[in-house]
Amino acid sequence: MLKYTTKRLGIAIFTLLIIITITFFLMNAIPGDPFQQSRRIPPEILENMKAKYGLDKPLIVQYFKYLGNILQGDLGDSMYYRGRSVNTILADSFAVSGKLGLMSITVGAGLGIFFGIVAALNRNKFFDYFVIVLAVIGVSVPNFVIATTLQYLFASKLGWFPVSRWGTWQQAVLPVTALGFAYIAYIARMMRTSMLDVINQDYIKTAKAKGLSGTQILWKHTIRNAILPIVTILGVAVAGIVVGSLVIENIFGIPGMGKYFVQSIKQNDYTMIMGTTIFYAVLLIAMMFIIDVLYGIVDPRIRLD
Amino acid sequence: MSENKNEKIDEVKNITESSDVLLDVKNLQVSFDTYGGEVKAVRGVSFTLDRGETLAVVGESGCGKSVTAQSIMQLIPMPPGKIKSGEVWLDGRDLLKYSDKEMEKVRGKEISMIFQDPMTSLNPTMKVGKQIMEALIKHQNMSKSQAKEKAVEMLKLVGLPNPERRVEQYAHEYSGGMRQRAMIAIALSCNPKLLIADEPTTALDVTIQAQIMELMADLQKKLDTAIILITHDLGVVADVAKKIAVMYAGVIIEYGTYRDIFYNPKHPYTWGLLLSVPRLDVNKDLRLIPIEGTPPDLISPPKGCPFASRCEHAMKICKEKMPEEIKVDSVESEDHFARCWLYNDLAPSVNNPVTERRARLNE
Numbered sequence: 001m002l003k004y005t006t007k008r009l010g011i012a013i014f015t016l017l018i019i020i021t022i023t024f025f026l027m028n029a030i031p032g033d034p035f036q037q038s039r040r041i042p043p044e045i046l047e048n049m050k051a052k053y054g055l056d057k058p059l060i061v062q063y064f065k066y067l068g069n070i071l072q073g074d075l076g077d078s079m080y081y082r083g084r085s086v087n088t089i090l091a092d093s094f095a096v097s098g099k100l101g102l103m104s105i106t107v108g109a110g111l112g113i114f115f116g117i118v119a120a121l122n123r124n125k126f127f128d129y130f131v132i133v134l135a136v137i138g139v140s141v142p143n144f145v146i147a148t149t150l151q152y153l154f155a156s157k158l159g160w161f162p163v164s165r166w167g168t169w170q171q172a173v174l175p176v177t178a179l180g181f182a183y184i185a186y187i188a189r190m191m192r193t194s195m196l197d198v199i200n201q202d203y204i205k206t207a208k209a210k211g212l213s214g215t216q217i218l219w220k221h222t223i224r225n226a227i228l229p230i231v232t233i234l235g236v237a238v239a240g241i242v243v244g245s246l247v248i249e250n251i252f253g254i255p256g257m258g259k260y261f262v263q264s265i266k267q268n269d270y271t272m273i274m275g276t277t278i279f280y281a282v283l284l285i286a287m288m289f290i291i292d293v294l295y296g297i298v299d300p301r302i303r304l305d
Numbered sequence: 306m307s308e309n310k311n312e313k314i315d316e317v318k319n320i321t322e323s324s325d326v327l328l329d330v331k332n333l334q335v336s337f338d339t340y341g342g343e344v345k346a347v348r349g350v351s352f353t354l355d356r357g358e359t360l361a362v363v364g365e366s367g368c369g370k371s372v373t374a375q376s377i378m379q380l381i382p383m384p385p386g387k388i389k390s391g392e393v394w395l396d397g398r399d400l401l402k403y404s405d406k407e408m409e410k411v412r413g414k415e416i417s418m419i420f421q422d423p424m425t426s427l428n429p430t431m432k433v434g435k436q437i438m439e440a441l442i443k444h445q446n447m448s449k450s451q452a453k454e455k456a457v458e459m460l461k462l463v464g465l466p467n468p469e470r471r472v473e474q475y476a477h478e479y480s481g482g483m484r485q486r487a488m489i490a491i492a493l494s495c496n497p498k499l500l501i502a503d504e505p506t507t508a509l510d511v512t513i514q515a516q517i518m519e520l521m522a523d524l525q526k527k528l529d530t531a532i533i534l535i536t537h538d539l540g541v542v543a544d545v546a547k548k549i550a551v552m553y554a555g556v557i558i559e560y561g562t563y564r565d566i567f568y569n570p571k572h573p574y575t576w577g578l579l580l581s582v583p584r585l586d587v588n589k590d591l592r593l594i595p596i597e598g599t600p601p602d603l604i605s606p607p608k609g610c611p612f613a614s615r616c617e618h619a620m621k622i623c624k625e626k627m628p629e630e631i632k633v634d635s636v637e638s639e640d641h642f643a644r645c646w647l648y649n650d651l652a653p654s655v656n657n658p659v660t661e662r663r664a665r666l667n668e
Contacts, residue, residue: 202425208380210440210491211413213406220439221428228430300475301429 012285019281024063027273034079034268076271086275097256101241103176108183116191131188138185143244147178147251164253175252179244183237187230194226228299235291239284327498327531328354333391335376342604346372348555359532361546369555370535374501378416379408414444417492421504423484427476433487434472437494444495459490482513501533506541518545539582551575554600554611561641570659571633571643573616579659618655622646
């Protein structure tokens with residue numbers, strides 16, 4: 001396990017380095033600079049500002065300086081939000097985004113697994129067809145369409161929930177549903193298929209031949225084995241939720257990382273672009289690692305080494 | 306007076322309890338609903354099994370032998386399967402009248418089953434020990450620690466070295482033969498009266514096959530369990546089974562002791578089976594004789610003898626009417642039945658190719 005972790009850590013650092021390098025040079029290849037929007041800045045002041053952020057140096061020097069800063073855990077100051085460091089902006093906004101993501105993935109996985117089980121147990125009955133239809137909708141309709149539809153129906157027309165903003169639980173319902181919907185659908189479909197597959201396995205017959213009751217077989221043998229493929233797709237789901245939240249946060253006006261990420265690209269806010277990219281990359285790499293470890297725990301056939 | 310009556314009841318009880326018949330299957334009929342129509346997989350199967358005895362059910366794939374076995378435990382998936390009629394008497398109780406809840410107390414406790422493929426019959430994510438313990442906790446009301454002790458004991462009994470370590474392992478850490486041993490341990494943990502072994506050696510290689518068969522025979526003696534052995538391999542049957550039922554297209558077409566079936570078979574299908582088995586004592590240039598043709602479609606089974614279309618001795622009546630079970634001469638003065646018109650008084654006599662071949666070989 002220790003050997004495995006060290007190996008994974010090495011790969012993670014290497015992956016990060018590549019991400020940082022590509023992003024850094026790509027970002028600098030975009031025309032314009034962080035200060036183009038602020039009009040009528042006297043050339044002398046502009047020069048001073050560029051010097052302050054180190055933008056007057058050759059690109060390769062900037063790159064190594066940035067790497068040095070990262071090693072000390074310093075992501076630099078934002079070039080758009082004057083006087084705020086990228087570290088504090090990320091810390092503040094991730095508190096919001098993390099909560100939204102976690103709730104969405106919990107709802108997505110929880111309801112998805114539940115729907116999948118119930119659908120499989122009621123094969124070819126009403127609820128089964130309901131889940132299949134739900135899955136088709138969830139996979140084919142993009143989340144921004146679902147988000148605006150939910151806003152229109154439940155906020156604007158019915159007035160059950162607030163249209164936007166963040167803070168109370170009522171405000172969380174719509175964005176969490178919009179973000180988690182695709183995963184409810186996807187996981188439900190997958191869990192259903194997986195359950196039907198496991199139900200027909202020989203070891204379920206063995207369990208029945210032992211005299212176990214239907215509920216015992218369901219909990220100890222069927223669900224336990226059917227859930228394995230779901231754990232694998234959780235990694236993909238986390239990535240999807242991160243990407244999805246960029247859009248959802250904008251639609252519901254949630255002060256999360258998505259908002260800052262999109263804005264930083266618009267504003268050529270170099271440090272902010274780098275900061276958010278690195279943060280997302282680290283988050284995803286960490287999640288993948290956690291899920292791989294988790295997989296080793298739930299499936300004894302997988303050995304991590 | 307009343308004492309007298311009680312004595313009488315006790316007497317009757319003793320008689321039924323000491324009766325040798327453990328399982329009595331009467332006219333079992335099982336069908337499966339498919340898109341193509343109702344497949345009549347088992348069409349009136351009857352047999353009895355004594356305590357501690359072994360009955361082998363042989364027949365080719367799809368002849369209904371597994372369905373018969375699984376119907377005894379009501380393990381066939383219902384729907385699409387349904388048990389249309391029949392009785393399954395175990396110790397004087399008709400199991401087919403039992404609800405699923407009542408059957409739970411029979412399965413694993415009084416009747417156990419082991420399956421064909423040990424690679425897929427064990428749960429991959431549960432420790433083998435725990436899989437043995439489940440039945441013990443359910444049927445014997447054991448505590449976890451008691452059940453674990455018993456699980457170790459069972460693994461030792463089926464001949465696994467290092468059972469204390471093995472209980473903590475998962476199925477993927479076992480070899481094929483070891484998994485089948487573990488399956489036997491699960492099946493026999495609650496000391497069932499009847500063990501149904503559904504092709505227990507088919508998925509194993511030949512040396513392991515012999516070990517598993519030996520183990521089953523050995524445990525049968527120790528635990529006095531009756532066994533129904535389902536197989537399509539006549540070679541496996543020869544050593545262990547006292548009685549053999551040959552099935553074809555959902556009916557038992559011949560039934561007798563293993564001597565009857567091997568040395569004096571009566572049904573043309575049994576002849577065909579025996580003539581197609583390779584033998585070590587026969588000249589290797591001698592060709593095996595296959596049975597031409599295929600079994601009938603069980604969605605609309607023929608009204609006559611199902612083997613008629615493949616039988617070289619078929620007469621007009623064979624295609625018209627299903628033959629009854631006819632008692633035929635037995636080597637051991639036991640019950641030997643065949644469902645064949647050839648043994649009707651009006652039928653012409655035909656030569657038995659199996660006894661003929663033996664006679665030729667003995668010359």
